[in-house]
Amino acid sequence: MMEEQxxxxxxxxxxxxxxxxxxxxxxxxxxxxxxxxAYGLVFGVLARQAGLSLVEAFLMSSLVFAGASQFxxxxxxxxxxxxxxxxxxxxxxxxxxxxxGAAIYKPFSQLRPWQRYLSVxxxxxxxxxxxxxxxxxxxxxxxFLLGSGAALILAWTGATVTGRLIGSALQDPTRWGLDFAFIxxxxxxxxxxxxxxxxxxxxxxxxxxxxxxxxxxxxxxYILLGGLAGSLVGILQDGD
Amino acid sequence: xxxxxLVLATIIGMALVTYATRAxxxxxxxxxxxxxxxxxxxxxxxxxxxxxxVVPDLVKTGxxxxxAALASILVAARTRNILLAMLTGVGLTVGLRQLFG
Numbered sequence: 001m002m003e004e005q006x007x008x009x010x011x012x013x014x015x016x017x018x019x020x021x022x023x024x025x026x027x028x029x030x031x032x033x034x035x036x037x038a039y040g041l042v043f044g045v046l047a048r049q050a051g052l053s054l055v056e057a058f059l060m061s062s063l064v065f066a067g068a069s070q071f072x073x074x075x076x077x078x079x080x081x082x083x084x085x086x087x088x089x090x091x092x093x094x095x096x097x098x099x100x101g102a103a104i105y106k107p108f109s110q111l112r113p114w115q116r117y118l119s120v121x122x123x124x125x126x127x128x129x130x131x132x133x134x135x136x137x138x139x140x141x142x143x144f145l146l147g148s149g150a151a152l153i154l155a156w157t158g159a160t161v162t163g164r165l166i167g168s169a170l171q172d173p174t175r176w177g178l179d180f181a182f183i184x185x186x187x188x189x190x191x192x193x194x195x196x197x198x199x200x201x202x203x204x205x206x207x208x209x210x211x212x213x214x215x216x217x218x219x220x221x222y223i224l225l226g227g228l229a230g231s232l233v234g235i236l237q238d239g240d
Numbered sequence: 241x242x243x244x245x246l247v248l249a250t251i252i253g254m255a256l257v258t259y260a261t262r263a264x265x266x267x268x269x270x271x272x273x274x275x276x277x278x279x280x281x282x283x284x285x286x287x288x289x290x291x292x293x294v295v296p297d298l299v300k301t302g303x304x305x306x307x308a309a310l311a312s313i314l315v316a317a318r319t320r321n322i323l324l325a326m327l328t329g330v331g332l333t334v335g336l337r338q339l340f341g
């Protein structure tokens with residue numbers, strides 16, 4: 001099983017952090033940026049309906065920059081503002097980031113703390129997935145996440161402001177197949193990560209647990225549970 | 241500039257807990273020495289999280305989604321081009337929904 005060890009483990013080549021990496025991440029995220037923009041428009045429209053001002057909507061998208069949790073709290077946005085439940089909901093919906101951060105810790109641990117803790121502000125599902133794909137492909141630029149996140153935060157915040165301003169009824173993004181953009185990219189990344197039968201059981205476990213979790217539990221718990229289940233099966237299968 | 245102090249505080253609170261979830265994985269692993277077996281298990285984490293992220297969404301897209309997914313996977317496997325795989329998937333989804341939706 002040793003030869004199947006992922007390149008994520010290969011610490012021979014040092015991790016770099018430079019402008020070329022930022023640009024690489026930015027450029028490779030423009031396609032997804034379109035899809036993120038479409039969802040940002042929807043968020044802007046809903047934010048207006050929930051009573052957020054333009055500045056407030058802008059601040060939320062640029063400082064929080066976590067779509068699922070932002071949509072979730074709009075459902076709680078009534079006056080007087082229930083601050084506790086809003087912040088708790090945000091925390092719970094975003095807990096999956098813990099696992100994503102852990103999954104890319106190895107290469108990032110070679111960066112300086114400021115590079116690491118700045119980059120991680122931009123962590124989001126899509127940029128994280130692209131970053132994993134980069135490392136898996138043997139590329140070693142740690143600034144990729146920053147560049148990818150920068151592209152998507154611009155798309156997300158720009159779209160929020162646009163949606164908040166125009167505020168009219170927008171077409172459902174699913175009509176343009178944009179819901180499938182994320183799915184297709186994630187699948188393509190998984191194709192690149194497939195290293196043979198050793199992946200089969202962990203991935204199967206992750207998928208089954210995630211589907212059951214999504215069905216039974218609220219929010220995004222299923223991502224955490226599926227990720228943990230898959231890793232656990234991987235550990236067990238490894239044996240010692 | 242229309243901004244309410246309470247709303248601002250709420251948004252800052254949301255931003256802080258979200259950043260904590262983003263930085264928490266790094267922070268924990270830089271402080272805790274994991275047992276060797278768990279450490280080796282970490283290499284399964286990216287794939288497993290990615291699978292968990294995509295499968296429930298994919299299931300919701302039904303038969304059209306399954307067809308588009310298969311096409312995206314084939315394109316990705318042959319070309320290694322993520323953008324092309326995305327365009328294939330989105331194009332097929334739109335086409336199928338327009339034709340049969």
